[in-house]
Amino acid sequence: xxxxxxxxxxxxxxxxxxxxxxxxxxxxxxxxxxxxxxxxxxxxxxxxxxxxxxxxxxxxxxxxxxxxxxxxxxxxxxxxxxxxxxxxxxxxxxxxxxxxxxxxxxxxxxxxxxxxxxxxxxxxxxxxxxxxxxxxxxxxxxxxxxxxxxxxxxxxxxxxxxxxxxxxxxxxxxxxxxxxxxxxxxxxxxxxxxxxxxxxxxxxxxxxxxxxxxxxxxxxxxxxxxxxxxxxxxxxxxxxxxxxxxxxxxxxxxxxxxxxxxxxxxxxxxxxxxxxxxxxxxxxxxxxxxxxxxxxxxxxxxxxxxxxxxxxxxxxxxxxxxxxxxxxxxxxxxxxxxxxxxxxxxxxxxxxxxxxxxxxxxxxxxxxxxxxxxxxxxxxxxxxxxxxxxxxx
Amino acid sequence: xxxxxxxxxxxxxxxxxxxxxxxxxxxxxxxxxxxxxxxxxxxxxxxxxxxxxxxxxxxxxxxxxxxxxxxxxxxxxxxxxxxxxxxxxxxxxxxxxxxxxxxxxxxxxxxxxxxxxxxxxxxxxxxxxxxxxxxxxxxxxxxxxxxxxxxxxxxxxxxxxxxxxxxxxxxxxxxxxxxxxxxxxxxxxxxxxxxxxxxxxxxxxxxxxxxxxxxxxxxxxxxxxxxxxxxxxxxxxxxxxxxxxxxxxxxxxxxxxxxxxxxxxxxxxxxxxxxxxxxxxxxxxxxxxxxxxxxxxxxxxxxxxxxxxxxxxxxxxxxxxxxxxxxxxxxxxxxxxxxxxxxxxxxxxxxxxxxxxxxxxxxxxxxxxxxxxxxxxxxxxxxxxxxxxxxxx
Numbered sequence: 070x071x072x073x074x075x076x077x078x079x080x081x082x083x084x085x086x087x088x089x090x091x092x093x094x095x096x097x098x099x100x101x102x103x104x105x106x107x108x109x110x111x112x113x114x115x116x117x118x119x120x121x122x123x124x125x126x127x128x129x130x131x132x133x134x135x136x137x138x139x140x141x142x143x144x145x146x147x148x149x150x151x152x153x154x155x156x157x158x159x160x161x162x163x164x165x166x167x168x169x170x171x172x173x174x175x176x177x178x179x180x181x182x183x184x185x186x187x188x189x190x191x192x193x194x195x196x197x198x199x200x201x202x203x204x205x206x207x208x209x210x211x212x213x214x215x216x217x218x219x220x221x222x223x224x225x226x227x228x229x230x231x232x233x234x235x236x237x238x239x240x241x242x243x244x245x246x247x248x249x250x251x252x253x254x255x256x257x258x259x260x261x262x263x264x265x266x267x268x269x270x271x272x273x274x275x276x277x278x279x280x281x282x283x284x285x286x287x288x289x290x291x292x293x294x295x296x297x298x299x300x301x302x303x304x305x306x307x308x309x310x311x312x313x314x315x316x317x318x319x320x321x322x323x324x325x326x327x328x329x330x331x332x333x334x335x336x337x338x339x340x341x342x343x344x345x346x347x348x349x350x351x352x353x354x355x356x357x358x359x360x361x362x363x364x365x366x367x368x369x370x371x372x373x374x375x376x377x378x379x380x381x382x383x384x385x386x387x388x389x390x391x392x393x394x395x396x397x398x399x400x401x402x403x404x405x406x407x408x409x410x411x412x413x414x415x416x417x418x419x420x421x422x423x424x425x426x427x428x429x430x431x432x433x434x435x436x437x438x439x440x441x442x443x444x445x446x447x448x449x450x451x452x453x454x455x456x457x458x459x460x461x462x
Numbered sequence: 463x464x465x466x467x468x469x470x471x472x473x474x475x476x477x478x479x480x481x482x483x484x485x486x487x488x489x490x491x492x493x494x495x496x497x498x499x500x501x502x503x504x505x506x507x508x509x510x511x512x513x514x515x516x517x518x519x520x521x522x523x524x525x526x527x528x529x530x531x532x533x534x535x536x537x538x539x540x541x542x543x544x545x546x547x548x549x550x551x552x553x554x555x556x557x558x559x560x561x562x563x564x565x566x567x568x569x570x571x572x573x574x575x576x577x578x579x580x581x582x583x584x585x586x587x588x589x590x591x592x593x594x595x596x597x598x599x600x601x602x603x604x605x606x607x608x609x610x611x612x613x614x615x616x617x618x619x620x621x622x623x624x625x626x627x628x629x630x631x632x633x634x635x636x637x638x639x640x641x642x643x644x645x646x647x648x649x650x651x652x653x654x655x656x657x658x659x660x661x662x663x664x665x666x667x668x669x670x671x672x673x674x675x676x677x678x679x680x681x682x683x684x685x686x687x688x689x690x691x692x693x694x695x696x697x698x699x700x701x702x703x704x705x706x707x708x709x710x711x712x713x714x715x716x717x718x719x720x721x722x723x724x725x726x727x728x729x730x731x732x733x734x735x736x737x738x739x740x741x742x743x744x745x746x747x748x749x750x751x752x753x754x755x756x757x758x759x760x761x762x763x764x765x766x767x768x769x770x771x772x773x774x775x776x777x778x779x780x781x782x783x784x785x786x787x788x789x790x791x792x793x794x795x796x797x798x799x800x801x802x803x804x805x806x807x808x809x810x811x812x813x814x815x816x817x818x819x820x821x822x823x824x825x826x827x828x829x830x831x832x833x834x835x836x837x838x839x840x841x842x843x844x845x846x847x848x849x850x851x852x853x854x855x
Binding site: 070071072073074075076077078079080081082083084085086087279280282283286287289290291293294297298309310311313314317318321326329330 | 469477675680683684702711
């Protein structure tokens with residue numbers, strides 16, 4: 070086991086009706102609140118926005134609004150937000166939405182007290198020292214950003230999708246999580262979110278660190294929970310308990326608990342970030358399209374990890390004569406699971422326009438700072454090879 | 463799944479050599495620090511106390527010491543500590559030890575800013591509003607107190623062992639956890655600690671709440687980790703990785719994550735508290751002596767939970783003809799496990815002086831506030847019945 074520090078002070082407020090406590094939660098930290106959201110019809114029609122505004126007003130808070138967040142949230146809106154927050158002297162940012170809104174909120178929050186360009190944090194030129202407080206009402210379980218120390222932003226200038234990770238200061242003050250708010254999520258978003266959750270655990274699970282029994286088990290437990298409940302919510306969108314499992318799994322998958330004491334992988338996320346930056350695909354779908362190919366490309370590197378994954382997560386019987394068969398069976402089962410939820414498992418299925426002649430560019434952008442990932446660091450040629458495998462499956 | 467809130471802001475600093483960061487951690491919160499510990503030879507001989515003092519001095523902190531903590535920590539020492547801390551204007555309490563020292567430290571910390579008798583918090587007369595900050599260097603993995611919102615104190619006046627639970631304000635600011643510091647723990651304390659850890663999970667696992675897949679899995683993962691690694695550390699006391707698994711399992715077992723969204727049980731802890739208060743036995747051993755009998759007494763109440771436990775935690779094959787057999791096999795395996803680690807599984811084995819003529823008194827004290835526990839609340843007669851079953855096995 071590796072040495073580690075773990076610190077996650079996000080207050081989780083989970084369950085039915087919890088969004089009505091938002092005013093009281095915000096009031097602990099601020100007085101002028103920016104409600105940052107997609108601006109989609111759902112939050113208005115469903116009455117959610119009204120309920121949130123009422124709760125904030127009941128506590129005497131002054132409300133501002135900034136909408137227009139897109140999937141793969143953009144730097145331009147972040148900059149607009151920073152300007153607006155400074156002008157209005159806003160002191161709290163409430164993210165109402167999923168990972169994109171939360172990441173955009175975090176980026177605004179760190180940009181406000183910073184004198185330079187907020188992109189400096191994402192390009193590795195600056196470290197976060199100060200931030201406005203951020204709170205979350207989660208409507209899309211996927212990114213785990215509601216209690217993570219991460220934010221991923223896309224810079225339209227060059228279409229770079231870059232992240233800051235492991236920064237405790239940007240963990241939200243609170244995350245309000247009502248599974249009922251996810252009942253109306255479309256199947257594609259639900260499935261993409263579920264695959265994103267799976268991938269957050271898998272990127273931690275496939276590790277070069279040995280002797281990490283407890284976190285192996287935590288990871289396996291989270292994955293098995295998603296494997297059981299994601300098909301249920303796709304068939305029964307209003308199944309509260311199954312939605313609740315997915316929602317809580319999404320947080321635990323990325324709150325860093327399941328990664329304590331072990332080196333992670335993150336190769337697939339790094340590759341997907343380049344694809345997502347250029348082609349603007351749903352993140353979970355992008356990961357689903359790349360991951361099985363990545364697994365096939367690297368599994369021999371530490372085959373016992375892939376056998377363990379097959380046996381414990383997918384209930385594949387250990388093959389004493391040909392253990393490798395078990396490893397490959399686990400990969401196949403992963404692929405079938407993604408596919409069964411409606412996700413793409415090849416780049417072609419992800420987006421027809423992702424052509425082989427861009428693989429070179431994607432790979433080059435990905436390794437600008439050297440080989441990426443920690444399970445089996447991949448260089449430019451590795452990435453091209455993986456993308457070729459993912460091309461058509 | 464039940465609604466829940468989860469908030470655990472303890473900073474975990476885990477691994478080799480981490481005690482050397484204690485000065486820097488304390489300095490974030492205070493300047494005059496009380497080092498509260500058992501005063502046993504080990505901390506001096508091993509050089510641990512010197513290293514801790516050096517780290518504190520290097521940060522310019524003023525050091526005070528209060529030793530003499532006993533297992534089942536006493537109210538009298540807590541009161542002495544409160545007086546001392548007030549006199550010396552100490553502003554931080556560093557617990558160096560296991561659950562007893564940490565619980566004693568927490569009790570001192572809440573007693574200092576309180577005008578009345580600190581026992582008020584434990585007798586349910588007062589709620590914690592304010593507290594001095596507490597930090598921990600853990601030397602005995604068991605109680606999980608290093609990041610929990612609990613403290614258990616024994617009042618010598620009547621030998622009442624009482625707890626405060628779920629109070630976020632008393633969660634320590636940090637917990638430094640170096641598995642190497644547990645290498646020299648005697649086998650009995652190691653095993654007792656391991657059983658305490660198991661019991662913290664079991665008290666959450668046996669729940670009346672249905673549809674709690676994720677926390678089922680977290681609980682099962684923690685238990686399986688202890689079941690695998692406790693025998694290893696008993697045979698190889700200096701096995702770093704196995705010690706590390708037990709140490710981290712001890713925290714996660716009781717940091718409340720594994721109990722999110724589900725009603726807990728806690729019947730056995732309530733019963734053990736009375737036994738521990740009167741007979742001063744090691745807590746983990748006391749729980750081991752009571753738990754199998756409690757399980758046999760209540761398993762029919764929600765038998766599917768006990769079958770699940772047998773199948774998933776103990777790898778008992780599901781018995782389609784007689785499912786009850788699987789449930790009973792799980793209980794037997796638990797008992798054999800406790801016994802195999804050198805723990806008592808009857809009251810006789812726990813302490814020969816625990817005689818049947820005291821069962822009435824133990825039960826009466828336990829239910830002074832009404833039936834206890836949430837899995838299958840037990841009244842006075844239930845407790846007497848369980849104690850009789852636990853009497854000789």
